[in-house]
Amino acid sequence: MKFLEENLLDHLQRPEFADLFSALSPRAYSKGAYLSQPGHGENLIFIMASGRVRVYLGYEEKEFNLGILTKGDIYSTHTRTFVQALEDIEILVTDVATFRRNMVKDPEVTAAMVRVLGNILKTSFSIIDGLVFKDANSRLVALLAGEARKHGVESEAGIKVSTHLSVEQLARLVGSSRQTVSTLLGDLVRAGLLVRSGRGIFIIPDLLLLESVGGVEHS
Amino acid sequence: MKFLEENLLDHLQRPEFADLFSALSPRAYSKGAYLSQPGHGENLIFIMASGRVRVYLGYEEKEFNLGILTKGDIYSTHTRTFVQALEDIEILVTDVATFRRNMVKDPEVTAAMVRVLGNILKTSFSIIDGLVFKDANSRLVALLAGEARKHGVESEAGIKVSTHLSVEQLARLVGSSRQTVSTLLGDLVRAGLLVRSGRGIFIIPDLLLLESVGGVEHS
Numbered sequence: 001m002k003f004l005e006e007n008l009l010d011h012l013q014r015p016e017f018a019d020l021f022s023a024l025s026p027r028a029y030s031k032g033a034y035l036s037q038p039g040h041g042e043n044l045i046f047i048m049a050s051g052r053v054r055v056y057l058g059y060e061e062k063e064f065n066l067g068i069l070t071k072g073d074i075y076s077t078h079t080r081t082f083v084q085a086l087e088d089i090e091i092l093v094t095d096v097a098t099f100r101r102n103m104v105k106d107p108e109v110t111a112a113m114v115r116v117l118g119n120i121l122k123t124s125f126s127i128i129d130g131l132v133f134k135d136a137n138s139r140l141v142a143l144l145a146g147e148a149r150k151h152g153v154e155s156e157a158g159i160k161v162s163t164h165l166s167v168e169q170l171a172r173l174v175g176s177s178r179q180t181v182s183t184l185l186g187d188l189v190r191a192g193l194l195v196r197s198g199r200g201i202f203i204i205p206d207l208l209l210l211e212s213v214g215g216v217e218h219s
Numbered sequence: 220m221k222f223l224e225e226n227l228l229d230h231l232q233r234p235e236f237a238d239l240f241s242a243l244s245p246r247a248y249s250k251g252a253y254l255s256q257p258g259h260g261e262n263l264i265f266i267m268a269s270g271r272v273r274v275y276l277g278y279e280e281k282e283f284n285l286g287i288l289t290k291g292d293i294y295s296t297h298t299r300t301f302v303q304a305l306e307d308i309e310i311l312v313t314d315v316a317t318f319r320r321n322m323v324k325d326p327e328v329t330a331a332m333v334r335v336l337g338n339i340l341k342t343s344f345s346i347i348d349g350l351v352f353k354d355a356n357s358r359l360v361a362l363l364a365g366e367a368r369k370h371g372v373e374s375e376a377g378i379k380v381s382t383h384l385s386v387e388q389l390a391r392l393v394g395s396s397r398q399t400v401s402t403l404l405g406d407l408v409r410a411g412l413l414v415r416s417g418r419g420i421f422i423i424p425d426l427l428l429l430e431s432v433g434g435v436e437h438s
Contacts, residue, residue, distance in 0.1 A: 057344065057347060059351050059352075059399075060396060060398070060399065062351070064347065080341075080344050081344075104326065104330060105326045106326060107323065107324045107325060107326045107328075107329050109326075110326050110329030110330050110332070110333055111323060111329050113329070113333045114329055114332045114333055114336060117333060117336040117337060117340055118336060120340060121336055121339060121340050121343060122299075124340060124343035124344065124347065125276065125299050125300075125343065127347055128276060128283065128343065128346055128347060128350065131347065131350035131351065132278050132281070132350065133278075177279060179279070180278075180279065
């Protein structure tokens with residue numbers, strides 16, 4: 001849901017927002033440091049000034065990536081997600097009361113929030129699909145990865161797999177419905193694990209990553 | 220993330236928004252009708268004018284409720300969710316191009332979007348918790364429902380269950396960790412399926428609903 005092209009940070013640095021900008025304090029985090037973890041910490045709103053952070057849901061045995069925040073993205077430290085610096089980063093923070101008083105009335109600020117929440121929500125729906133269709137997803141990934149290992153052709157973009165199968169035929173092979181396999185293929189494409197290259201033809205940019213997501217194990 | 224108290228609809232009906240308001244067309248739907256389903260239909264933005272609609276993720280065998288939209292809530296017909304009228308309702312719609320041109324700059328509009336997306340996102344996280352901890356969740360619900368059936372005391376608010384167990388003890392009984400059971404109890408409370416009433420004491424407003432969510436079957 002990106003509908004404002006200007007970067008929020010550039011927007012806030014314009015002279016007419018000097019007051020608003022002065023309410024933000026800079027903070028720096030080193031690579032690997034946590035900006036926030038569920039259940040601890042302050043209730044702050046932050047804007048990314050430089051670098052990238054990863055937002056994810058963490059469980060005892062697995063993690064689900066929700067997205068990467070970059071310059072101009074806005075987020076909160078008070079959520080059920082982990083937020084971890086992927087490199088040395090800088091953010092601008094403010095407390096929730098100041099944010100509500102000074103910033104919520106600015107449509108660029110709320111638009112940046114809509115963009116970030118919308119993206120995380122889309123990823124959450126893909127995670128739910130993956131969990132609901134765990135077995136079908138594993139079989140689909142195993143099928144595609146197996147074809148890639150047997151008959152795949154190396155190309156610059158990744159391994160090209162020509163299954164020459166329709167979604168309906170793929171569905172029959174993994175014992176699922178056309179609708180489910182279509183949803184799962186869409187999720188894999190959105191996650192960047194698969195690129196469509198024609199009817200029944202796929203490019204796999206990173207085979208090991210695809211297999212790890214699909215739970216394929218090598219003995 | 221509710222931070223504006225005024226209802227978006229009241230806001231848009233103020234005289235200074237006459238132009239903006241005139242870009243919206245009214246539509247009515249009967250109880251049970253679908254405002255949108257994934258993969259079909261127009262790409263419209265709508266604001267709830269009256270009544271309630273249910274937003275949910277639908278799969279072949281199950282549905283996950285994401286939330287109820289009421290007067291002043293704003294949402295899109297172009298998502299991966301089903302949107303169904305729970306009663307006879309009225310909405311105000313506009314196409315995405317008009318929305319971007321005329322409405323996105325209004326902070327009340329974007330704030331309403333943040334509120335709706337934030338709520339749906341929180342529910343999505345609970346759904347992910349439930350799927351990740353499916354087995355522990357079923358055992359926890361079965362334990363609480365079993366206690367309710369054996370030793371529960373009827374009260375106005377529901378069936379009162381006094382387990383006299385700490386979260387740690389509950390975790391041991393369902394074969395899970397304290398952290399997981401604490402997360403699951405939080406999700407059940409947020410979903411309105413459980414009310415905390417003291418240490419180890421819970422009220423179950425609707426036992427059959429709790430059991431159906433937990434997958435408890437009666438033979």
